[in-house]
Amino acid sequence: MTSSNGSIMLILSSPSGAGKTTLTKKIQQKYQNFKISVSHTTRKPRSNEVEGIDYFFINHEEFKKRISNNEFYEYAKIFDNYYGTARNSVNKLLKNNNNILFDIDWQGTQQLSRFKELKLIKIFLLPPDKKELENRLIQRNQDNIDIISKRLKAYDNDIHHWSDYDHVIVNDNLEHCFSQIEKIILSEKNNAI
Numbered sequence: 001m002t003s004s005n006g007s008i009m010l011i012l013s014s015p016s017g018a019g020k021t022t023l024t025k026k027i028q029q030k031y032q033n034f035k036i037s038v039s040h041t042t043r044k045p046r047s048n049e050v051e052g053i054d055y056f057f058i059n060h061e062e063f064k065k066r067i068s069n070n071e072f073y074e075y076a077k078i079f080d081n082y083y084g085t086a087r088n089s090v091n092k093l094l095k096n097n098n099n100i101l102f103d104i105d106w107q108g109t110q111q112l113s114r115f116k117e118l119k120l121i122k123i124f125l126l127p128p129d130k131k132e133l134e135n136r137l138i139q140r141n142q143d144n145i146d147i148i149s150k151r152l153k154a155y156d157n158d159i160h161h162w163s164d165y166d167h168v169i170v171n172d173n174l175e176h177c178f179s180q181i182e183k184i185i186l187s188e189k190n191n192a193i
Helices: 020-030 060-068 089-097 104-114 128-142 143-165 175-193
Strands: 007-013 034-036 074-076 081-088 097-103 120-126 168-172
Touching: 007 020, 007 104, 007 175, 020 034, 020 097, 060 074, 060 128, 060 175, 074 089, 074 104, 081 089, 081 104, 089 097, 097 104, 104 120, 104 143, 120 143, 120 175, 128 143, 168 175
Parallel strands: 007 097, 007 120, 034 097, 120 168
Antiparallel strands: 074 081
């Protein structure tokens, strides 16, 4: 399940707050050849986010212009903001023989899956239950109560899409979840040889 140049293309998706961004960064720190596909978004940056590392922050007008120019492999509108994966940034990573990590939702995964030349490994992460998800969203202290409420409502819809993925992992313990992802990566590397 690698691209034509042998690169691994790994998608991590989950309901908001299930740990995909933390796990994505953990993979990149341990495996130097994995590069995170940095998405474009119209969302305002959070206090800890850095332009070009967490996201490329652009306005709605610019995002819509890029949609009409067909510059995205995938994009979605989530909670009034757009998120998208630029074709040129993915192609640049592949050209440099990097493995790519996608931190995207089920909508993006469905769109990326249409490009048969992209050989994707799709992993869906779930929290142990909805109550634990709510606790995590409150503890991370990044969103107001309205956004948390929207994220919890979206959870009910998000979890119905797990069957679109190659692997489903319950993130009840970060280290255990990470080791399960590592096994999948190593298995894919061995299959590519």
